[in-house]
Amino acid sequence: MSYPFEAVWMTTQEHGTPHAQALQAANPNLAIHVSSPPMAAPDDYLHAWRNCDRNIRSWWRVNRDATMKDAVLFLEYDVYCNADLRGIIPPLADGVGIAGPSVVNCVESRRSFWPFLYIPRLPRDMQGMAIAAAPLAVLLISRAALDAALRPEYDAVFADDIFCEVRLPTIIRHAGFQVAALPITNVVCVPQTPPAGAIGIWHPVKHAV
DSSP states (O other): OOOSSEEEEEOOTTTOOTTHHHHHHHOTTOOEEEEOOOOOSTTHHHHHHHTHHHHHHHHHHHHGGGOOSSEEEEEETTOEEOSOGGGTSOOOOTTEEEEESOEEEHHHHTTTOGGGGGGGGSOHHHHTTOEEESOTTEEEEEHHHHHHHTSGGGHHHHHSOOOHHHHHHHHHHHTTOEEEEOSOSSBSSSOOOOOTTOOSEEBOOOSOO
């Protein structure tokens, strides 16, 4: 069975791809790319973390025509996966443009989820559609949604200081797509250590496995 997506490591030249071997060994027929923009100054790393969706958009602009599948799976460099991704990342359902580890609804979590503080910086017609996917460490996006994110009407939104976990899902929702959660539980913000002998996907894993 072929993969319904291609994968992209989102990293920097300093961090590299420390877990690439495990991913490739478990997915020998998966097309895997690397996005590694240069960091010119120390604060570029903070900028890249807060605005990783800009790197996703830039990567797609350059690599769209070289990507054959209908979806792309974006992985942060500190994701560790030693499982066949086809068993843990299902294809996107009809109408879904983006899926992440969890979906955070503004109506329920506006006060408790701090990235929603950036909602006032969204265009007025997008503020009522605000939604988040968190964390953005594992993100499956359809090529149609990626194409929509390239529209010039979103240039100013991407240029503004709006936290990525809110900005990208909200833009894709505004473009007419649904936002969904992936059935994964160990992709969180607290450092992870994969149990000995376990098969799966974890984030963040900051040490060699």
